[in-house]
Amino acid sequence: MSIKTDILVIGAGPAGSSAAKHAALNDAKVLMIDKKSEIGSPKRCAEGVSKEGLKALGIEPHCKWIAKELTGVKFISPNGTSVWLNEERVKLPEAGYILERKIFDKHMAMNAARAGVEIMVKTIATGLKRSEEGLIITAECMDQSFEINAKIVIAADGPESRVGRWAGLKTTLKPKNMESCAQFEMAGVEMEDSNSIEFYFGSVAPGGYAWIFPKGDDIANVGLGIITTQTDKTAYEHLLEFVSNCPSTQNAQPVELNIGGDPVGGMLKKLVTDNLVLVGDSASQVSPLTGGGIISAMKAGVFAGEVTAAAIKEGNYSQKRLKEYQDKCEEEMVKTFNKELKVKNYLLSLSDEELDSIAKAFKNTEFEKINTKEIIKVLIKVSPKALLKLGKIF
Amino acid sequence: MKVNEWCMYCGECAGVCPRSLIEVRETCLIFNENECKDCRICIQVCPVQALYKEE
Numbered sequence A: 001m002s003i004k005t006d007i008l009v010i011g012a013g014p015a016g017s018s019a020a021k022h023a024a025l026n027d028a029k030v031l032m033i034d035k036k037s038e039i040g041s042p043k044r045c046a047e048g049v050s051k052e053g054l055k056a057l058g059i060e061p062h063c064k065w066i067a068k069e070l071t072g073v074k075f076i077s078p079n080g081t082s083v084w085l086n087e088e089r090v091k092l093p094e095a096g097y098i099l100e101r102k103i104f105d106k107h108m109a110m111n112a113a114r115a116g117v118e119i120m121v122k123t124i125a126t127g128l129k130r131s132e133e134g135l136i137i138t139a140e141c142m143d144q145s146f147e148i149n150a151k152i153v154i155a156a157d158g159p160e161s162r163v164g165r166w167a168g169l170k171t172t173l174k175p176k177n178m179e180s181c182a183q184f185e186m187a188g189v190e191m192e193d194s195n196s197i198e199f200y201f202g203s204v205a206p207g208g209y210a211w212i213f214p215k216g217d218d219i220a221n222v223g224l225g226i227i228t229t230q231t232d233k234t235a236y237e238h239l240l241e242f243v244s245n246c247p248s249t250q251n252a253q254p255v256e257l258n259i260g261g262d263p264v265g266g267m268l269k270k271l272v273t274d275n276l277v278l279v280g281d282s283a284s285q286v287s288p289l290t291g292g293g294i295i296s297a298m299k300a301g302v303f304a305g306e307v308t309a310a311a312i313k314e315g316n317y318s319q320k321r322l323k324e325y326q327d328k329c330e331e332e333m334v335k336t337f338n339k340e341l342k343v344k345n346y347l348l349s350l351s352d353e354e355l356d357s358i359a360k361a362f363k364n365t366e367f368e369k370i371n372t373k374e375i376i377k378v379l380i381k382v383s384p385k386a387l388l389k390l391g392k393i394f
Numbered sequence B: 001m002k003v004n005e006w007c008m009y010c011g012e013c014a015g016v017c018p019r020s021l022i023e024v025r026e027t028c029l030i031f032n033e034n035e036c037k038d039c040r041i042c043i044q045v046c047p048v049q050a051l052y053k054e055e
């Protein structure tokens, strides 16, 4: 069996579905494949997104896939000191949502289908070679092995990112740039405010942070990400410790275990080659600070869909033509990611004691009044050396 | 490379293998053992220690 298409999208996560939909809306013939038998499942995500992000994508929130609307954020230092930003203390620019990703991802794929995308599930891409007209992808679905001839491939294959490598792009990540994550979805979580997300910093999660993201009632995603070069324990072992020590989870029970890698080293330098573009986690389009990648994956998906569909119309699938996609992503993301990398390196350079002092200093601050100068004053008191790492971020 | 029963096919190991030798399917992992340089990076990053090398 051999299939022909203008654009083949490999991976039906947020990046793939967004790219496929926008390519189809711009008149390209699009096939999207995913190795999963059920798109969106298992989830590998804490499911937090900003309202602003969804709005910018023109996606109307839907009660089927919004688990919870949030009004606050709480930062907790190693000794339990918390700094709470909620609507009473500060006017939050945009609080976020907690999604039900198993439904959200499927919903996005359905929207792609409605835009004209053909979808094959339980279909894995296993290799790639070049032909005169484009790329030939070898794929398997159940007992069938076949080839897919595509003029352009959109590689949206997540943190594994093997498709780009087959085409010669450097997508392999160093362990220091890949957060190793483990999370329980739990019932019986007792939060002070179940409308706020909680972030726990310090040695509880070496190289990363721990989180509790409420999903309604007493349900929450309780998880953490670590950098494995900074600890001898696995993410799962750190998670068990966190859950047994955290006051909010003393009476909680897991109903689901999620694990996965989160590429937090900043966007890859090269996202395109002849006939192929990388989108989403496969391109490390993830906030280096928070590890959030849903919105950026979908924004990049819009760019990828539009640019590849235009390239199909023009009959030009060269790296030079597809570079427009990379330029758009750089404009949208790189500046922010670079700033976030600096803030992250700063936070990671602080000891537990220094984090406690910062939390103490900010605990009762009137955030309406605080400005950059005042933040710096506090941080200088805590650790002038560490502050140098922030450079010219402010 | 041996894969413990509790592997959850998350693909993190495949993302860091410097030689791209790990194929992650929905419910199985396939290693290209011949090319493996025994760097053990895949073992290091696994969130649940599902990989081990038989000595």
Ligand SMILES: Cc1cc2nc3c(=O)[nH]c(=O)nc-3n(C[C@H](O)[C@H](O)[C@H](O)COP(=O)(O)OP(=O)(O)OC[C@H]3O[C@@H](n4cnc5c(N)ncnc54)[C@H](O)[C@@H]3O)c2cc1C
Pocket: A010, A011, A012, A013, A014, A015, A016, A033, A034, A035, A036, A040, A044, A045, A046, A047, A048, A049, A123, A124, A125, A126, A156, A157, A158, A159, A160, A181, A182, A183, A223, A258, A259, A260, A261, A262, A279, A280, A281, A282, A286, A291, A292, A293, A294, A295, A297
């Ligand atoms: C524990 C954890 C918590 C996170 N929490 C958040 C959060 O709260 N908010 C947030 O914004 N982000 C979060 N992220 C990051 C977020 O999940 C990703 O950035 C997002 O899923 C990226 O979307 P994607 O489409 O690029 O990749 P994915 O969602 O990973 O989708 C890739 C798809 O490609 C398929 N695939 C891979 N290889 C092949 C192949 N060879 N053939 C066919 N199909 C293939 C996979 O089956 C998968 O469906 C978290 C990540 C982790 C690990």
Ligand code: SF4
Pocket: B003, B006, B007, B008, B009, B010, B011, B012, B013, B014, B024, B029, B045, B046, B047, B048, B049, B050, B051
């Ligand atoms: S990182 Fe571990 S759990 Fe994930 S696929 Fe690899 S061996 Fe399995």
Ligand code: SF4
Pocket: B001, B016, B017, B018, B019, B020, B021, B022, B031, B035, B036, B037, B038, B039, B040, B041, B042, B043
């Ligand atoms: S030991 Fe190294 S080369 Fe071998 S499979 Fe693991 S990461 Fe790849």
